[in-house]
Amino acid sequence: MAGVLFMEHLDGTILVTAAPRIAADLGVGSAEIGLAMTVYLVTVATFIPVGGWLAGRFGARRVFCASIAVFTLASVLCAASTSLPALVAGRALQGLGGALMVPVGQLLVLRATDRRDLLRAIAWITWPALLAPVLAPLLGGLLTSWASWHWIFLVNVPVGAVALVAALRLVRDVETERRPLDAPGLLWTTVTVFGLVAGLQLVADPGWAPAGAGLLCAAALSGVAAVRWLLRSAHPLLDLRVYRIAGYRAANSGGLVYRAVVSSVPFLLPLLFQDGFGRSPVESGLLVTAVFLGNVGIKPATTPLLRRFGFRPVLLGSVAGGAACLAAFLLLAPATPLWLVTALLLLSGALRSVGFTAYNSLQFADVEPGRLSSANTLSATGAQLATGLGIAVGALVLQLAASAAPALPSAGDLFPHRVAFAVMAVLLLAPLLGALRLPPGTAAHVAGRLPRTAASRRAG
Structure with a gap:
């Protein structure tokens, strides 16, 4: 599940660095290749809501395997494209496969996982959303430079083939609610x-x-x-009453803002390093890889942290620390020592990994089995919307700040980037306040920290 999610998230942003080469081969402008990215993201988000119903109607295992096959076939069609319309059509089909892989795959994991193992399971299926956007620019650049842009899509073929065989052999169908199509x-x-x-x-x-x-x-x-x-x-089609559950509501309100801000960082950092610092795309990609190393390095500790301290303290620490890292990005300059920049990026990656895992685990902690399908579909849709929102807000703030810079004599070349990071840091105040409002013992049964009784506290 983690493997196919990584593949789906990677293809959402990997075209960025390859756009000029693809445009040259297809005989169109680089800006027009953006349509292939947009149609993919739009298709994924649009068809996610129907995934839960399809899983109930045809079986989650069958839909999951079919989605992997569709995604892999669409990747071949994208690689074989000789025109922009053909590429866009292939990307739309790819998005359809990805849209079904996301909610149906997660539903299979959630249905088959005991509450005591929820933290570990969520930790496994969280890392794709964290790592793929960070690795996509570097991987896209390397594949385009060393091979050709076609390999951006062809690498999905062996991964998809292995995933399909594994799913057919290992994944068991789970009982889902069959209901008429709304x-x-x-x-x-x-x-x-x-x-x-x-x-x-x-x-x-x-x-x-x-x-x-x-x-x-x-x-x-x-x-x-x-x-x-x-x-x-x-x-x-979607049971909105699931928002009455406090943990789910917190994870999908303040957590939505958190996801949006975190999703904007891999978009803003390469622009800062390339446009602001004058570094090459490869140097920029290598620097942003430090965020990936922070994600991976902290991953074994995320579950122990939640078990040791509980959801509320961990969320407060990760959100506040993330805001501090964004504020620190304001102080970066071309002359800043490389080791200091790398250390800051490592810390940022570690904090976002902890925050993502905490929010993703909290949202399903108190959801009854009968509501898992709707809760999972709503969450997947919200996550996809948050990704688009974060990138769109970051791009909009950059453009507005760049337009205002000529009227400000003291504004330098880094002014638009600093404004963008400042806005993102301020936005993190919303999830910070939401975390403060959580009761101290929230989802203690999932974290393995059952609240102590009054008698046990006196005895202690």
């Missing part, structure tokens, strides 16, 4: 998610900003209609 709920939800993701992708582009704003308005209206319908329907 067609109105599907319609309103699809329009909402499509409008949000597509609007966020377009609103940061000055040429497409009006269209993006229109899509966001349409998404807001359809979102209101979707909520009204889903709360009234006898068999809703």
Whole structure:
């Protein structure tokens, strides 16, 4: 599950460094290749909500295996593309496969995992979302430079083949709720998610900003209609009542902002190093790899940390520490010692790994088995939206700050980047306040820290 999730997340951003080479081969402008990235992200987010229903209707194991096959086949079609329309069509099919792999694969893991093992299971399926965006620029650059852009997609073939064989042999089907398709709920939800993701992708582009704003308005209206319908329907596509669970609500409100901010960092850092510091794409990619090393280095300690201190202290520490790292990025300059930059990136990667694991574990701690499908689908959709939101906000702040810089005599070349990191640091105050409001013993049964009784405290 972790392997296919890594593959899906990697393909969301790996085209960035290969865009000029692909554009030259296909005879289009580099900016037009952005359409292939956008259609992938939009398709993934749009079709995630239907994954839970498909799993109940046809069986989670069958849908999961089919999604791996679709994703792998689409990767071959992308590599064989000789025109931009063919590439976009292949990416759309790839996004469809990825959209089903995400919620259905996670549902298989959650259904098969005992509450006592939830922390370890979540830790395993969390790292793809952390590592893939960080490694994508470097891996895309290396494959494009040493081989050809086609290998960006062809590397998925052996991974997908191994994953499919493993899934057929190892994955057991899990019991899921079979319910009739909520067609109105599907319609309103699809329009909402499509409008949000597509609007966020377009609103940061000055040429497409009006269209993006229109899509966001349409998404807001359809979102209101979707909520009204889903709360009234006898068999809703998504059960919004799951938000009444305190831990789930906290992980998908403040946690949504946290995911958005964390997702913006791999986008903002390469721009800082390349445009602000004048480093090459390879040097920039190697520097950002320090975030990856921080993620991996702390991973064995994430579960022990949650078991030792509990969810509330760990969330407070990781969110506050993440905000401090973003604030420290404001002080970086081309002359900053390389060891200090690397140390800061390592710390940032470690903190984001701990925070991601804590939020992802907290959200399912108190969800009943009957609601897991809806809770998982809502969470996967929110995570995808948060990724798009974080990148869109980061790009928008950069553009606005760059436009305002000429009017400010004291603003230097690093001004737009510093403003972007400052805004992201301030945004982390929302999840910090949310973590402060959590009760001290939140999800203690999952962390393995059962609250002590009054008698035991007196005896102690």
